[in-house]
Amino acid sequence: xxxxxxxxxxxxxxxxxxxxxxxxxxxxxxxxxxxxxxxxxxxxxxxxxxxxxxxxxxxxxxxxxxxxxxxxxxxxxxxxxxxxxxxxxxxxxxxxxxxxxxxxx
Amino acid sequence: xxxxxxxxxxxxxxxxxxxxxxxxxxxxxxxxxxxxxxxxxxxxxxxxxxxxxxxxxxxxxxxxxxxxxxxxxxxxxxxxxxxxxxxxxxxxxxxxxxxxxxxxx
Numbered sequence: 759x760x761x762x763x764x765x766x767x768x769x770x771x772x773x774x775x776x777x778x779x780x781x782x783x784x785x786x787x788x789x790x791x792x793x794x795x796x797x798x799x800x801x802x803x804x805x806x807x808x809x810x811x812x813x814x815x816x817x818x819x820x821x822x823x824x825x826x827x828x829x830x831x832x833x834x835x836x837x838x839x840x841x842x843x844x845x846x847x848x849x850x851x852x853x854x855x856x857x858x859x860x861x862x863x
Numbered sequence: 864x865x866x867x868x869x870x871x872x873x874x875x876x877x878x879x880x881x882x883x884x885x886x887x888x889x890x891x892x893x894x895x896x897x898x899x900x901x902x903x904x905x906x907x908x909x910x911x912x913x914x915x916x917x918x919x920x921x922x923x924x925x926x927x928x929x930x931x932x933x934x935x936x937x938x939x940x941x942x943x944x945x946x947x948x949x950x951x952x953x954x955x956x957x958x959x960x961x962x963x964x965x966x967x968x
Contacts, residue, residue: 811927818923822916823944836941839928 782858784842789813789853800857808844812837812855816846887963889947894918894958905962913949917942917960921951 777786778799785800789809798805812835820832835846843858882891883904890905894914903910917940925937940951948963 807931811930815920815924815927819920819942822920823942825916826912827944827946830944830946832942832944834941834943836939836943837924837928837937838939838941839932839935839937841932841935 777856780858782843782861784857784859786857787855789855791851796852804857808855808857809853812844812846813853816848816853820848882961885963887948887966889962889964891962892960894960896956901957909962913960913962914958917949917951918958921953921958925953 774786774788774797777783785798785804787798787800787805787808788796789812790796793809793813795802795805795809800808815837816832816835819835823830823832832848835848837844837846838860841860843860845856845858847854847856879891879893879902882888890903890909892903892905892910892913893901894917895901898914898918900907900910900914905913920942921937921940924940928935928937937953940953942949942951943965946965948965950961950963952959952961
């Protein structure tokens with residue numbers, strides 16, 4: 759988590775460690791403003807693929823929301839698929855992406 | 864719920880009633896394959912706006928997922944904004960959209 763500490767404060771690093779400790783979480787990605795993965799616990803190819811797609815999606819979602827209500831703002835986008843679950847929390851500076859395994863029911 | 868009963872079986876109608884009984888739910892929309900709202904408890908303008916945007920979004924999300932893993936399939940897309948929460952459950956024939964108020968914390 760060295761890179762993480764360079765870019766993020768100790769609070770953010772602690773949060774990232776806490777998220778990654780969850781048994782369902784397969785990995786986290788922090789995407790910068792340019793759309794590149796800044797810090798990740800996934801392999802770089804997976805991280806790059808998720809970064810591109812999830813960032814585009816959250817952009818689309820944000821635009822759609824603005825068209826429905828211009829004063830509204832996207833907080834979280836959650837994608838549940840048959841195999842995985844991905845959560846994007848967009849922010850001005852960074853996007854946080856969490857990739858999870860589907861919980862067995 | 865007359866239109867609903869024409870298009871959906873009694874099971875689906877019961878489910879729709881159950882969803883709408885939830886205090887957080889402000890409305891539901893069933894969107895057909897052509898992208899038009901088939902049954903809704905919202906006003907027609909809101910329903911049309913949500914139908915267009917949420918259907919597009921779930922289409923984008925589904926494509927993104929296929930690019931990450933071609934064997935994967937979108938189950939649910941959830942958009943949490945500062946004011947509302949919208950859930951899309953895509954299906955071959957119909958898309959179900961549920962619009963909710965944000966729960967006070």
